[in-house]
Amino acid sequence: MLRRDRDFRRFWTGHTISVMGADITYVALPLVATLLLDTGAAGVAAIATATFLPSILLPLLAGHWLETRRRRGVMITADLVRAAALAVVPLAYVLDGLSVPLLAAVAFAVGSASTVFDIGAFAYLPTLVADDDLPQANQSMQGSTTAAQVTGPGLAGLLVQLLGPAVALAADAVSYLASAVGIGAAKRPEPLPAPPTVKPNLFSGLGVVLRNPFLRAMTTHAALYNAGAQILIVNLVVLAVTDRGLDPGWYGVALSGTGAGAFLGTMVALRLAARLGYGRAFAAALAFSTGAPLMLALIPWTGGAFGLALGGLQLAAGAGLGAANVLSVTLRQVVMPKGALARSNGGYRLITFGVLPIGAALGGVLGETIGSRWGVGAGTALMAVSALPMVLGRIRRLRTPQEARPAEVATAA
Known part of the structure; x- marks a missing residue:
């Protein structure tokens, strides 16, 4: 029963926090460019493009690389990378080094880590729960993911209004740290994927x-x-x-x-x-x-x-x-x-x-x-x-x- 499965609940909680953090990032980064740098549509478009670009460049590479590795540790690392990337923004703001290219680089780093995280989570879940529990586990994951996506943009706007754009991203970085803690708390040993009988190629x-x-x-x-x-x-x-x-x-x-x-x-x-x-x-x-x-x-x-x-x-x-x-x-x-x-x-x-x-x-x-x-x-x-x-x-x-x-x-x- 998933209700009694502490490892699934911990992973579920960490994954939900991660999704909410991703939605906050998606809204808050362009707001930083608009409010602090007074950039126009071109600057916002550059950040959006940098966010989406990893979805074209990385999926095949990430999937190929993850196939023979334990995924939970990789997901934790992806959360830590996102937290570190976002922490650069308030630091650059304090040092008067904020720029659109820097924000685009942060967006690319966060987008890349998110791509790896999502592919890893998809492959990890079937190793965490029994086959019969997989539909219910996905229902729980999709339900909390949807709730996070609903509240994430509004929370992003609230954080920007109350804390300012740069500090809001510092708070968002903390959400990824919380996600890493939640995923790491799932203690059930993850089996090492079996080596393929035929060496697969990238495609x-x-x-x-x-x-x-x-x-x-x-x-x-x-x-x-x-x-x-x-x-x-x-x-x-x-x-x-x-x-x-x-x-x-x-x-x-x-x-x-x-x-x-x-x-x-x-x-x-x-x-x-x-x-x-x-x-x-x-x-x-x-x-x-x-x-x-x-x-x-x-x-x-x-x-x-x-x-x-x-x-x-x-x-x-x-x-x-x-x-x-x-x-x-x-x-x-x-x-x-x-x-x-x-x-x-x-x-x-x-x-x-x-x-x-x-x-x-x-x-x-x-x-x-x-x-x-x-x-x-x-x-x-x-x-x-x-x-x-x-x-x-x-x-x-x-x-x-x-x-x-x-x-x-x-x-x-």
């Missing part, structure tokens, strides 16, 4: 993802969804605040509906899967996460009425997204070979996260050429198309995630 994890029909469908879906979501995000703020006159504060409140819905979705995901079957529950979740946003470009109102409609649609979409995330993580951990979890997740992450800067750039081009409303429509249309590989493929017919496990993996178990 072997990517091959696992592309060859397996279930992993291929999930990867295609996630890549298209993430690209569409970036197109949507870039244009939605212009449509809501500039074109429809929604107050920026209320715009933030409306967007928080996504997090609130995602928390609800994570809590009902396993019940839905037990009632409908795994594949049908996945399809139902996708109907909300990719279907509800289609209405955004069609909202006819302005001001507060637009904000209420936006918040309602974000709540529905978030509920589907939260449920889909729980089901997706568990299915990937079951389908990916036990001896290739880190490599395979590295390949998955390369594709699904690598599209983020592409989607953001495309969103800017579409917004400038066809307008924000049509840009929102294009983004949500791509998100809807992303569901097709899932609802038309074999995943929809799954009763349990174990049915998708390759025969050779099931025999080895």
Whole structure:
């Protein structure tokens, strides 16, 4: 029982703190550039690019490297690296050495450590809990992760307002130290991964993802969804605040509906899967996460009425997204070979996260050429198309995630 598993609870707590710290960093670093350096959009874009760049450069390398190593120690080290990188900012501020290139370097260091941490956590969890407890463990992880993502940006703003931007990042560094302590408190011995029978190459994890029909469908879906979501995000703020006159504060409140819905979705995901079957529950979740946003470009109102409609649609979409995330993580951990979890997740992450800067750039081009409303429509249309590989493929017919496990993996178990 996970409720009585102290090691899982300690790891869960540390992981949740780490996720919250990452969200605080994502919001606070650009605020440092804006408030202390008075930089414009170019400076903020440089920091954002540095944050996302490791998601393109590192997943294959990190997955390949982590496959033959114990992951818990690496995750603790990643937390310590993030804490040290963030501590540079208040120190540079005191010494009058703060600059956009320095902030971009900090963002790159934090983003790199976060990439390694996330790939390690994905591969570590199946070694910490029993196979039967894996769905519930992922539900717990996704639920607390969603809660952290909801509160993280607001906490970042509060810390910046109360402490100032530089000191806020010092407080954020402490959160990574707390995460390292929590993860380190999980004392259950982690088995050393068995050496592979055939020496894998750097791209072997990517091959696992592309060859397996279930992993291929999930990867295609996630890549298209993430690209569409970036197109949507870039244009939605212009449509809501500039074109429809929604107050920026209320715009933030409306967007928080996504997090609130995602928390609800994570809590009902396993019940839905037990009632409908795994594949049908996945399809139902996708109907909300990719279907509800289609209405955004069609909202006819302005001001507060637009904000209420936006918040309602974000709540529905978030509920589907939260449920889909729980089901997706568990299915990937079951389908990916036990001896290739880190490599395979590295390949998955390369594709699904690598599209983020592409989607953001495309969103800017579409917004400038066809307008924000049509840009929102294009983004949500791509998100809807992303569901097709899932609802038309074999995943929809799954009763349990174990049915998708390759025969050779099931025999080895």
